[in-house]
Amino acid sequence: MNSEGNKMEKTATAEKIRLVDLDAQYQTIREEVWSAMKDVIENSSFVLGRHVKGFEGSFARFCNTRFATGVASGTDALVLALKALGIGPGDEVITVPNTAFPTAEAVTLSGANAVFADIKPETFNIDPAEVKKKITKKTRAIMPVHLYGQPAQMDELKELCQAHNLMLIEDAAQAHGAEYKGQRVGTIGNVACFSFYPSKNLGAYGDGGAVVTNDERIADKVRMLRNHGRHEKYCHEIEGYNSRLDALQAAILSVKLKYLDEWNEKRRQHAQHYDKLLSSVKNVTTPKVLDEVKSVYHVYAVRVKDRDLLRRKLKEENIDTGIHYPIPLHLQPALAYLGLGKGSFPKAEEAASEVLSLPLYPEMTNEQIETIVDALKQHVK
Numbered sequence: 001m002n003s004e005g006n007k008m009e010k011t012a013t014a015e016k017i018r019l020v021d022l023d024a025q026y027q028t029i030r031e032e033v034w035s036a037m038k039d040v041i042e043n044s045s046f047v048l049g050r051h052v053k054g055f056e057g058s059f060a061r062f063c064n065t066r067f068a069t070g071v072a073s074g075t076d077a078l079v080l081a082l083k084a085l086g087i088g089p090g091d092e093v094i095t096v097p098n099t100a101f102p103t104a105e106a107v108t109l110s111g112a113n114a115v116f117a118d119i120k121p122e123t124f125n126i127d128p129a130e131v132k133k134k135i136t137k138k139t140r141a142i143m144p145v146h147l148y149g150q151p152a153q154m155d156e157l158k159e160l161c162q163a164h165n166l167m168l169i170e171d172a173a174q175a176h177g178a179e180y181k182g183q184r185v186g187t188i189g190n191v192a193c194f195s196f197y198p199s200k201n202l203g204a205y206g207d208g209g210a211v212v213t214n215d216e217r218i219a220d221k222v223r224m225l226r227n228h229g230r231h232e233k234y235c236h237e238i239e240g241y242n243s244r245l246d247a248l249q250a251a252i253l254s255v256k257l258k259y260l261d262e263w264n265e266k267r268r269q270h271a272q273h274y275d276k277l278l279s280s281v282k283n284v285t286t287p288k289v290l291d292e293v294k295s296v297y298h299v300y301a302v303r304v305k306d307r308d309l310l311r312r313k314l315k316e317e318n319i320d321t322g323i324h325y326p327i328p329l330h331l332q333p334a335l336a337y338l339g340l341g342k343g344s345f346p347k348a349e350e351a352a353s354e355v356l357s358l359p360l361y362p363e364m365t366n367e368q369i370e371t372i373v374d375a376l377k378q379h380v381k
């Protein structure tokens with residue numbers, strides 16, 4: 001097509017706004033990423049080694065924890081943390097139904113049973129009062145998810161754990177750098193699990209995860225479990241897994257970690273801009289963040305009644321949106337055996353039918369946010 005044709009094409013369709021634009025971020029760190037990858041390859045240090053060790057040290061400092069262990073994914077981080085705590089068959093772990101499937105899948109993979117508690121609709125996070133109702137003699141742990149980057153109500157959950165002798169496992173897959181009462185997530189429970197899935201606030205260029213803790217015994221167990229149950233080559237003390245954080249991913253994550261506070265701050269600024277512009281828009285509920293927490297806005301989710309129609313209209317305007325998550329876990333076919341039908345968790349179910357994630361990533365511009373809000377105003381009923 002000639003340059004005239006190109007021009008026409010550009011004016012005919014507005015530039016697409018993605019939910020997350022990973023390439024925009026890559027362009028800002030491109031040289032550093034390639035140089036880090038080259039270092040791994042030219043030193044043939046592909047498995048564990050200094051890049052993984054270096055990243056683990058930096059990530060522990062970032063979280064303010066004594067230990068961080070890199071593993072193959074966020075799902076594995078949860079499974080290995082559960083195993084390291086000795087949780088398995090016959091045990092119950094309480095978590096939420098409005099999360100990514102791996103939260104509950106990890107519980108099942110450990111051999112334990114997932115038990116769900118409903119959420120607080122304003123924050124979308126686990127409701128401690130509902131958790132209390134679900135505690136039985138078999139309960140071994142509470143596993144809150146810091147959903148969308150906002151920490152759960154950790155003081156109330158900690159109290160329940162202390163009263164009932166339970167472990168507190170933070171699913172911090174969406175909350176790298178988030179704070180609860182001035183404390184970074186990851187330092188509040190016995191152990192915390194992170195995902196480095198590419199679109200996370202700290203995302204690898206493939207899969208990755210980490211388990212952080214201040215407890216040396218838990219850290220040591222996770223370290224063994226991720227590497228075939230050994231400390232030393234050829235001596236396997238327990239049966240474990242191959243779930244090591246890939247060295248190339250560790251090198252990339254080390255580059256990205258240096259920018260994470262800055263990127264999280266930009267996410268917060270974008271969220272504030274959305275909040276302000278949307279405050280006067282009828283029938284759109286903006287996300288509520290509690291005074292005592294600092295969210296890292298992994299997702300900016302609003303609530304709207306006619307969600308699916310609005311989503312289609314925004315798509316026609318070249319604006320991508322997401323739904324986190326459309327099907328609560330108790331209604332997933334894979335968990336039908338739990339026998340929990342519709343109506344079991346009304347608040348989570350209502351949220352699932354109304355949440356709409358708007359584009360949010362550090363590199364987006366105020367103008368893009370304004371375009372999205374203008375389109376929303378036009379189409380929301």
Ligand SMILES: Cc1ncc(COP(=O)(O)O)c(C=O)c1O
Nearest residue numbers: 073074075100102103173195197
């Ligand atoms: C809340 C939550 N928990 C666990 C996971 C699992 O992480 P991964 O995809 O790295 O296995 C994810 C990511 O999808 C998540 O969002």
